[in-house]
Amino acid sequence: MTSNSVPKFETLVVSNPREYVYRVELNRPHKLNAMNDVFWREISTCFNGIAEDPNCRVVIVTGAGRLFTAGLDLTDSQILAFTDVQKDVARRAMQVFDVIKKLQESFSFIEKCRKPVIAAIHNGCVGGGVDMVAACDIRLCTEDAWFQVKEVDIGVAADVGTLQRLPKIIGNDSLARELVYTARRLPATEAKQLGLVSRIYKDKASMIEGALELASTIASKSPVAIQGSKVNLVYSRDHSVREALEYMAAWNMSMGQTEDIARAIQANMTKQKTTFSKL
Numbered sequence: 001m002t003s004n005s006v007p008k009f010e011t012l013v014v015s016n017p018r019e020y021v022y023r024v025e026l027n028r029p030h031k032l033n034a035m036n037d038v039f040w041r042e043i044s045t046c047f048n049g050i051a052e053d054p055n056c057r058v059v060i061v062t063g064a065g066r067l068f069t070a071g072l073d074l075t076d077s078q079i080l081a082f083t084d085v086q087k088d089v090a091r092r093a094m095q096v097f098d099v100i101k102k103l104q105e106s107f108s109f110i111e112k113c114r115k116p117v118i119a120a121i122h123n124g125c126v127g128g129g130v131d132m133v134a135a136c137d138i139r140l141c142t143e144d145a146w147f148q149v150k151e152v153d154i155g156v157a158a159d160v161g162t163l164q165r166l167p168k169i170i171g172n173d174s175l176a177r178e179l180v181y182t183a184r185r186l187p188a189t190e191a192k193q194l195g196l197v198s199r200i201y202k203d204k205a206s207m208i209e210g211a212l213e214l215a216s217t218i219a220s221k222s223p224v225a226i227q228g229s230k231v232n233l234v235y236s237r238d239h240s241v242r243e244a245l246e247y248m249a250a251w252n253m254s255m256g257q258t259e260d261i262a263r264a265i266q267a268n269m270t271k272q273k274t275t276f277s278k279l
């Protein structure tokens, strides 16, 4: 994937609004960006491509139309595999397992991609939407935003990341359970208090502008430092302090020898701006 030839998708629009910044827009506005089969395939392809694209250092995820996303497409999705009566229970169970693992991967690719991903959320972020933004690095939202862990209302335990990531993001296990068990809508102000989002904007336009500014700031820094930070933050979340410190030291024994350090220090000392070569 290169900035000259950003890929074309059916359910996503990828653009390159600023240097080293890509925007991935969920693009099924007539269905409130509900996540159908094509979406699940494309979001994987998209983030795998971005992971390898040296022209991209930061990603912004937005939703087209009046709502960020209504979550799983309830009319066109692999969830139908759950009720495939042609298969016996063991074969059906294996099929469902494989589908869930594949859909989990779709969002885990966002986390595995070393480039920071900023979710810019307006209006509703429902079900699978919460799974997706929980895999992002930074969440911004509009005043009218609301978040809903909706899965229990469709009779299923959320299975593509919310239960694993949300409690760690908000650091409030009791409230995470309340949100999961009740499927109540969490408004923007409460999401900010909890640390689910870091900033609230008046409307979508000002949020996109804010997201672009933030992305450009991150993109101007050493990609070695930024990507190393993301990898180690994700690792630290899932390991003990001792293990994570060990991993950090092993990481920087090579990455800490980058030419970017000398460039960055020189720029700091001389109060000059500098640029960093592609990673």
Ligand SMILES: CCC/C=C/C=C/C(=O)SCCNC(=O)CCNC(=O)[C@H](O)C(C)(C)COP(=O)(O)OP(=O)(O)OC[C@H]1O[C@@H](n2cnc3c(N)ncnc32)[C@H](O)[C@@H]1OP(=O)(O)O
Pocket: 030, 031, 032, 034, 035, 070, 071, 072, 073, 074, 075, 079, 099, 100, 103, 124, 126, 127, 128, 129, 150, 151, 154, 159, 160
């Ligand atoms: C292995 C699986 C892994 C993933 C699991 C994920 C699970 C989940 O995401 S659970 C949550 C699923 N989503 C929902 O239950 C939300 C359903 N939608 C709504 O409740 C409302 O649409 C909403 C409150 C979001 C907005 O209401 P509003 O009145 O503003 O709009 P509508 O008229 O209802 O919708 C407009 C058109 O969009 C279609 N649509 C909305 N949501 C979905 C959806 N989830 N799947 C498919 N289509 C959806 C709706 O049918 C309307 O279409 P049309 O009739 O053609 O105009």
